[in-house]
Amino acid sequence: MAQEIIEVPLTGKITSVEVKVGDKVKEGDVICFIESMKMENPILDPVDGTIVQINVTPEQIVKPGETIAIIEY
């Protein structure tokens, strides 16, 4: 199975995580929200698949390039 790694696109704080490991997700579903520059930015899922790993928790400060989640499809 192929894997899609969702990376942090910009420096900010994770405000909430909307999925858990094992969840089936569809393209466009919200994975989590990152607060940056006083805006809440949803991080969307790019593929239909299953969440196999989540590396962030709410309140965590994240930097670009870090892994948010891994999806198998």
Next chain:
Amino acid sequence: MFGLFESGFQLFSWGNALMLLIGGALIYLGIAKKMEPLLLVPIGFGMLLVNLPLGGLMDYELQITNTTGVPAKVISIEVDETSKIGENDVILQLDSGEILAPIYGRIKQVGVSPGQEVAPGEVVATMITTAQTDQARLPTKPIGLLSRIFAYGIMWQVIPPLIFLCLGALTDFGPMIANPKTLLLGAAAQFGVYFAFFAALATNLFMPDGFTIAEAASIGIIGGAEGPTTIYVTSLLAPHIIGATAVACYTYMALVPIIQPPIIKLLTTKKERAIYMKPQMREVSPLEKIIFPLITAVIVILFVPMSAPLIGMFMVGNLFMTCGVTDRLSKTAQTTLIDILTIFLTLCIGATMTAGNFLQPKTLLVLFLGVVAFATATAAGVLMAKLMNLFSKQKINPMIGAAGVSAVPMAARVVQVMGQKVNPKNFLLMHAMGPNVAGAIGAAIAGGVFLGMVG
């Protein structure tokens, strides 16, 4: 009778009623729809306050003199004290002619009596008006709470540049420094400013009483999508339309998520909107961030000196944030100072919108041309991005050009949302912030160019 029975009702007009409704609508949009509440709530309330007659918050005193140029004898007094008068109503009959009211308002006091001789230039009456007059022709003295703040805060060009200082402390130029190409996008969006300027001038072709060059410049600058820049330029060039230009600018900034998407869609294909841009950008060093405001201030002010109050304050505010040793100043500018200035600015702007100032056919035209300015600015930014793609190997998503209209950070946010919709992998926010902040500089420069040209 000693002012005891003097109520506002006798002077209340249908225009005031309409303005109360418009003010109420702005307050509603702010509170219920969360549309720019920090701006629209105080602007709306300011409008309410000045459309309640005799409240006096936005009153100016104007002295009426013998303008006939010769010594004359008063034949009759045509007005009652405290009565309402319109522009060109007769105040006094002199043997050498009539003295007309130069503006609408009410008479406070008539200082002469029939039979009296008056010398040329002698004061014959005092009027109270809420109009923003051309100070060179009709100098007024502010006597109300808000008219004083307006005169000494805005007309003296104190508050808008200070707001720019605060905005500087809130703006991260990092994305623009990391990708200087985006400067071009911010510059391209200023096309909207000049397009609206010429469109406003073109009203003279089919209207007997079209916009003057100074008014057209103030309307064009709405396309810069920067409230303080618009207010600054209008206060210097055409203060009588400041309410309309400020309201147009602030409302359209709030409406960016509605105005921009159809234009962006019209000018781009789905494939172009889906162009992926890597989220990581070059790390910008602290030293670059310190040098940037210094160099920008020096270069821009040397080229466009009239932009100095805006660009100078913008850059000093930015330096407070980036230099790392003035955190206290930067924090105050980002929070307390900008709030205080916003309260003064917005209440005053609301207060300029008395029925007499605002309910004119030209106001509607200003609002219309404001939308034109926003729309053409968006289009120019997108088209510039497409043009750049023709010549560069690494394609950019043309939507980020739309963020060049400024309206920080709403326009960048619109691009981010649209980009994610077409391609969930895409995260354009930081890429759009580059043209976005470049647009803010571009607007201030465009304002400076107008002031140099027309002022």
